[in-house]
Amino acid sequence: MDNLASEQKQIPHNLPVSPQPFVDREKEIREVTQALLDPYIPLVTVTGIGGIGKTALAQEVAHRLLEQGQFAGGICWLDCWGSDNTLDAILRTIQTTLGLGGTPVVREEVRRYLRTNPCLLVLDGYDAVAQDMELLAFLERMPEPSKALLTSRQDIRLHGWTLALDSLTKQDAVRLFVEAAERHEVEVPSEQNPLVAEICRLVDGVPMAIQLAAAQAASMSLDTLRQRIAQVGLKVPSLEATLRQSYSRLSERAKALFRRLAVFIDGADDKAVENVCQVEGWREAWSELVRFALVREQNRCYSLRAAIQPFALKLLEEAGEREKYEERAAEYFLALAQFGESKLDTDEADIGIAIARNKRGNMLAGQEWYWVHERWEEVIAYGYALDRLLDVAGFWEDRLKVLQRAVEASKRKGDAGEQARLLHNLAILHHELGDYAVALGYYQESLAAFREADDRFNQASALNNLGSTYHVLGQMEKALECYQQALAIWEKQLGPEHPQVAVAVNNLGSVLRDLGDLAGARPYYERALA
Numbered sequence: 221m222d223n224l225a226s227e228q229k230q231i232p233h234n235l236p237v238s239p240q241p242f243v244d245r246e247k248e249i250r251e252v253t254q255a256l257l258d259p260y261i262p263l264v265t266v267t268g269i270g271g272i273g274k275t276a277l278a279q280e281v282a283h284r285l286l287e288q289g290q291f292a293g294g295i296c297w298l299d300c301w302g303s304d305n306t307l308d309a310i311l312r313t314i315q316t317t318l319g320l321g322g323t324p325v326v327r328e329e330v331r332r333y334l335r336t337n338p339c340l341l342v343l344d345g346y347d348a349v350a351q352d353m354e355l356l357a358f359l360e361r362m363p364e365p366s367k368a369l370l371t372s373r374q375d376i377r378l379h380g381w382t383l384a385l386d387s388l389t390k391q392d393a394v395r396l397f398v399e400a401a402e403r404h405e406v407e408v409p410s411e412q413n414p415l416v417a418e419i420c421r422l423v424d425g426v427p428m429a430i431q432l433a434a435a436q437a438a439s440m441s442l443d444t445l446r447q448r449i450a451q452v453g454l455k456v457p458s459l460e461a462t463l464r465q466s467y468s469r470l471s472e473r474a475k476a477l478f479r480r481l482a483v484f485i486d487g488a489d490d491k492a493v494e495n496v497c498q499v500e501g502w503r504e505a506w507s508e509l510v511r512f513a514l515v516r517e518q519n520r521c522y523s524l525r526a527a528i529q530p531f532a533l534k535l536l537e538e539a540g541e542r543e544k545y546e547e548r549a550a551e552y553f554l555a556l557a558q559f560g561e562s563k564l565d566t567d568e569a570d571i572g573i574a575i576a577r578n579k580r581g582n583m584l585a586g587q588e589w590y591w592v593h594e595r596w597e598e599v600i601a602y603g604y605a606l607d608r609l610l611d612v613a614g615f616w617e618d619r620l621k622v623l624q625r626a627v628e629a630s631k632r633k634g635d636a637g638e639q640a641r642l643l644h645n646l647a648i649l650h651h652e653l654g655d656y657a658v659a660l661g662y663y664q665e666s667l668a669a670f671r672e673a674d675d676r677f678n679q680a681s682a683l684n685n686l687g688s689t690y691h692v693l694g695q696m697e698k699a700l701e702c703y704q705q706a707l708a709i710w711e712k713q714l715g716p717e718h719p720q721v722a723v724a725v726n727n728l729g730s731v732l733r734d735l736g737d738l739a740g741a742r743p744y745y746e747r748a749l750a
């Protein structure tokens with residue numbers, strides 16, 4: 221006994237824990253187990269309609285084999301409906317589960333291990349990857365003595381042995397119904413068994429349907445339930461009801477993780493989940509959510525399934541946590557935006573660009589959160605960081621919205637200096653977008669504000685930029701005037717040698733040239749070049 225237990229501990233595996241006790245199917249379990257232990261059968265497939273219990277059976281078989289110490293090389297569970305289900309991703313899961321060391325995936329190494337150590341690979345929901353020829357080739361050359369167990373709705377006819385899973389027997393169906401009803405706090409006295417059997421017959425003995433029927437027994441008598449199903453069929457519960465049922469079966473920490481993930485607009489990476497959600501051991505909680513098909517992972521980006529997000533947000537609200545976790549997310553993504561922005565002028569600019577591309581939704585939502593909560597300072601901070609990040613990543617419309625928000629926030633905050641700087645940025649953006657008339661308005665507004673704040677340097681910047689907008693519009697006299705004023709201020713403030721002065725000088729020269737005044741332009745060009 222001791223011996224067996226210690227052996228068992230050493231067998232590496234990643235089998236999911238069944239959320240509920242398994243009911244019978246002894247005959248099928250025996251058949252599948254025998255096939256898997258038969259040295260002449262490389263692949264075993266379980267087929268059957270959705271909800272018939274393929275996954276549940278595969279889990280039960282795998283757990284029993286583990287307990288018996290079979291497949292000492294390891295048992296690896298692969299959810300083919302999971303997001304990353306290419307052969308490489310599958311091999312990576314096998315590598316990590318069996319402890320073969322990390323990346324890169326070395327196919328030959330995995331093969332060698334499977335050849336020298338008997339392993340069981342369970343591919344649940346094989347339909348999802350049935351088109352993958354590479355994977356198929358891999359499975360068909362499954363190295364002995366390792367085995368693969370597949371579950372699939374379609375009969376895929378791979379070589380090996382197939383079990384077509386059928387409805388539960390009457391007796392098993394009744395047991396499943398009674399156990400499921402108990403989970404909904406409904407006691408079914410044994411004299412009602414014939415009634416239960418009749419209900420199970422009406423839903424064709426399909427476990428999934430039996431469970432749904434049992435859940436409905438919580439709100440009506442069994443007799444009414446039977447009549448309803450006979451007349452109108454099984455009422456399929458709303459998505460929310462189904463989700464609530466799944467949610468109620470989760471551990472406390474998986475529940476917490478599930479509802480807190482709702483604060484992410486376009487998913488989150490490890491760091492974001494860790495920092496924002498505050499769930500200890502969140503990875504285990506995550507695998508629980510994976511088992512309930514509530515979440516997805518793609519390239520290490522963790523997210524709720526889209527249809528589920530609103531429901532999770534509702535739960536977050538019900539738990540009284542919405543405010544807190546949305547704030548944490550807004551704060552986290554503000555720091556990230558600022559970090560990304562700080563990289564833009566370095567040789568790690570691609571980090572900033574990647575942040576802009578991948579976290580845009582979360583960052584925009586963060587600014588929005590601060591906006592709704594009238595936290596002007598943070599709205600402005602987001603404005604500055606996102607202005608540059610979204611610029612390099614080319615998201616013009618978002619950039620415009622973000623800046624407008626920031627300008628508005630600076631107005632409400634009553635900070636004239638800030639407002640002038642942001643108006644200036646907004647003007648630059650409109651100029652870049654080719655909305656020159658709008659840009660002019662903002663430049664003038666910002667110029668007035670800089671004058672009021674007595675910010676000489678930025679006054680000159682605004683004049684210089686205003687000049688270039690006039691220049692593009694062909695209003696040369698005005699352009700000239702602006703450039704001259706900018707030059708005068710900078711020269712006085714920074715001295716004649718400063719590069720900023722050279723910029724203004726050069727601009728002046730080009731206006732004069734465009735005006736046809738080549739003689740006038742020459743000294744400016746010569747000066748700019750000096």
Ligand SMILES: Nc1ncnc2c1ncn2[C@@H]1O[C@H](COP(=O)(O)OP(=O)(O)OP(=O)(O)O)[C@@H](O)[C@H]1O
Pocket residue numbers: 240241242243244245268269270271272273274275276277345371373396427428431
């Ligand atoms: N023998 C059983 N004992 C207890 N519960 C079962 C049994 N068979 C199935 N169930 C339950 O019925 C539901 C549907 O089963 P399962 O998910 O295994 O179906 P499936 O055939 O894998 O469906 P799909 O094709 O959608 O993947 C699950 O909640 C499962 O736990």
Ligand SMILES: [Mg+2]
Pocket residue numbers: 274275276344345371
């Ligand atoms: Mg399944």
